[in-house]
Amino acid sequence: MSSSHPLQEKTWIGTAVSQGVAHAVVHVLKDHFDEPDEDTIEPGTEAHQMERLHAALAVTAREIEALQRVMAGEHGSSESEIFETHLLILQDSTILKQTEKTVREQQVCVDWAYYKLMCKHMDALRGLSDTYLRERFLDVKDVTHRVMRHLRGELLDHPMFDEPVIVVAHDLTPSDTVQLDRSKVLGFALETGSAVSHAAIIARSLALPAVVRLHGICEDLHSGDTVLLDGEGGLLIQNPSAETLARYRLREEQAERREDVFQMERHQPSLTRCGTAICVGANAEFIEEMKIVADSGAEEVGLFRTEFLHLENPDATEDQLATAYGKVIKSQAPKRVVFRTLDLGGDKVDERLSVDPEPNPFLGWRGIRLSLGRLDLFKRQLRALLRAAVHGRVGIMFPMVSGVQEVLEAKAVLNDCADELTAEGIDVPDEIEIGAMIEIPSAALTADLIAAEVDFLSLGTNDLTQYTIAVDRLNDRVAKLYQTTHPAVLRLISMSVKAARTAGIRVGMCGEMASDLALTPLMIGLGLNELSVATTQIARVKYAVRRLEVQECEALAQAVQACSCPTEIRALSRAVADRNYPELFE
Ligand code: PEP
Ligand code: MG
Numbered sequence: 001m002s003s004s005h006p007l008q009e010k011t012w013i014g015t016a017v018s019q020g021v022a023h024a025v026v027h028v029l030k031d032h033f034d035e036p037d038e039d040t041i042e043p044g045t046e047a048h049q050m051e052r053l054h055a056a057l058a059v060t061a062r063e064i065e066a067l068q069r070v071m072a073g074e075h076g077s078s079e080s081e082i083f084e085t086h087l088l089i090l091q092d093s094t095i096l097k098q099t100e101k102t103v104r105e106q107q108v109c110v111d112w113a114y115y116k117l118m119c120k121h122m123d124a125l126r127g128l129s130d131t132y133l134r135e136r137f138l139d140v141k142d143v144t145h146r147v148m149r150h151l152r153g154e155l156l157d158h159p160m161f162d163e164p165v166i167v168v169a170h171d172l173t174p175s176d177t178v179q180l181d182r183s184k185v186l187g188f189a190l191e192t193g194s195a196v197s198h199a200a201i202i203a204r205s206l207a208l209p210a211v212v213r214l215h216g217i218c219e220d221l222h223s224g225d226t227v228l229l230d231g232e233g234g235l236l237i238q239n240p241s242a243e244t245l246a247r248y249r250l251r252e253e254q255a256e257r258r259e260d261v262f263q264m265e266r267h268q269p270s271l272t273r274c275g276t277a278i279c280v281g282a283n284a285e286f287i288e289e290m291k292i293v294a295d296s297g298a299e300e301v302g303l304f305r306t307e308f309l310h311l312e313n314p315d316a317t318e319d320q321l322a323t324a325y326g327k328v329i330k331s332q333a334p335k336r337v338v339f340r341t342l343d344l345g346g347d348k349v350d351e352r353l354s355v356d357p358e359p360n361p362f363l364g365w366r367g368i369r370l371s372l373g374r375l376d377l378f379k380r381q382l383r384a385l386l387r388a389a390v391h392g393r394v395g396i397m398f399p400m401v402s403g404v405q406e407v408l409e410a411k412a413v414l415n416d417c418a419d420e421l422t423a424e425g426i427d428v429p430d431e432i433e434i435g436a437m438i439e440i441p442s443a444a445l446t447a448d449l450i451a452a453e454v455d456f457l458s459l460g461t462n463d464l465t466q467y468t469i470a471v472d473r474l475n476d477r478v479a480k481l482y483q484t485t486h487p488a489v490l491r492l493i494s495m496s497v498k499a500a501r502t503a504g505i506r507v508g509m510c511g512e513m514a515s516d517l518a519l520t521p522l523m524i525g526l527g528l529n530e531l532s533v534a535t536t537q538i539a540r541v542k543y544a545v546r547r548l549e550v551q552e553c554e555a556l557a558q559a560v561q562a563c564s565c566p567t568e569i570r571a572l573s574r575a576v577a578d579r580n581y582p583e584l585f586e
Helices: 046-075 077-091 093-106 110-126 131-135 137-151 174-179 198-205 242-264 287-294 307-312 318-332 368-373 375-391 404-423 441-445 447-451 461-469 476-481 487-503 517-526 535-545 550-560 566-580
Strands: 010-013 015-018 021-029 165-169 185-190 210-212 226-230 235-238 279-284 301-305 336-340 393-398 433-438 456-459 506-509 530-534
Touching (some): 021 242, 046 077, 046 093, 046 110, 046 137, 093 110, 110 131, 110 137, 174 198, 174 307, 185 198, 198 210, 198 530, 210 226, 242 535, 279 287, 279 535, 287 318, 287 535, 301 318, 301 530, 318 375, 336 433, 368 404, 375 404, 393 404, 393 456, 404 433, 404 447, 433 447, 441 447, 441 461, 441 487, 447 456, 447 487, 456 487, 487 517, 487 566, 517 535, 517 550, 530 535, 550 566
Parallel strands (some): 279 301, 279 530, 301 336, 336 393, 393 433, 506 530
Antiparallel strands (some): 010 235, 015 210, 226 235
């Protein structure tokens, strides 16, 4: 008989970073891996210990097989082969025998016996000189962590991917995100993060609600708990009551009606009231987004972050990459797709490439630095992009350049790749556009030198802001200082726009600032030609552009030069926005 007492409603307040509402059970991803203790066992319970291990192995196998099916469906069978290795590790009879022996002889719990044995294997692999074999330690680590969590019962009731879930975690790194079965994820509720952390960016790309800075949820919530996640109000409500649910349903209906008005215009050209074209493009990370992008009203893909495809399958061959990029290009043709070459490093870590942790990853081996240091990877990617470019209009853009020298080096590698392909008798289109991201102050300060070497510039304000003001984009404690309207950031943007204009090339913005509707007037006033934003924001940004006059925006940009306060600058731009499209803020 079920209890007549409804469960107590409990609310956490965090920061909303991606709109929408979801009502579902949660799946708690524990990121801290606590090593098991060396607990002794009662004599005679050895068999029970081994039964626990067998149960955990069986659930892990089911979980891995589910992942394998998803991967095979999305990317073909070869990408899912990695999971074959994981299943083989799981089923290794020597490991089982040795674990049993330790349990029996040392009278210790199976958690400790299994974990210690797997650690020995990881250490042995890490010490090998062969790169391929050394990297296999990650496979053993992945399998071990899964088994340990099932042994502790953390996931046993709700193995991943069986039903739609709201993912609860401390933080989600890009490599965590690529491992999720995203078709079953309804939202993200995270303890840390910010509007420009990659989990938030991905949530917006996938049109999922997300709330960050929900302190304590990983401790308090358990997989299987029911919650309502409010991506507008920044709330997480555990055991929402019938009244709460009814209130949200009503709100959702009203929001949908309002959204319909903006969506109706989404395929109209993105011209200001006075007829100036401001190209509104989409930012994207996954192939599965391409259908939504094509229907979003986006006039191009202004930023395709290729690191995510890489993290999904780090061993992809040139052929596989060319096919994947080709799918993206074909899905948008004849519209342009701008591929950003790998921006690995920082928080987008491929553990295989950075086995030694860096003391300061955001100032370390990241973006174009890593690509120029790993020409094997870089050339594989560039050759695949050049081959795929026959399917449509393509831009190739280099991330994290600190000055023109890196642009010249990267272009030289690209030219080598084109020459090699031509010599092999493979077609390489001539009209590929080359761009550089301006996201480091040194690049903005020398934008004139860079602009002379490329076809377009794209302002990556997520990083430009963090590097200019020296505020970590992911750090809660300094979040208040992370202000895109800081005069220093605006001066660097303005400097880059002027350099591009003088060189006669296009200049866009693909950082999250581009989708900040209060700042659209200022962006147009500063002279940007393109705004690339999350797919969910396309209709709204276009709606805003279509209601603005360039003259009014330029006057605003002029007035802002006399302001020293970021909040005041934002307020001035918001006032222009309010005059022209107040309905977007209702
Ligand atoms: C940026 O820095 O603004 C950007 C678009 O790149 P990412 O957010 O991927 O670092
Ligand atoms: Mg960046």
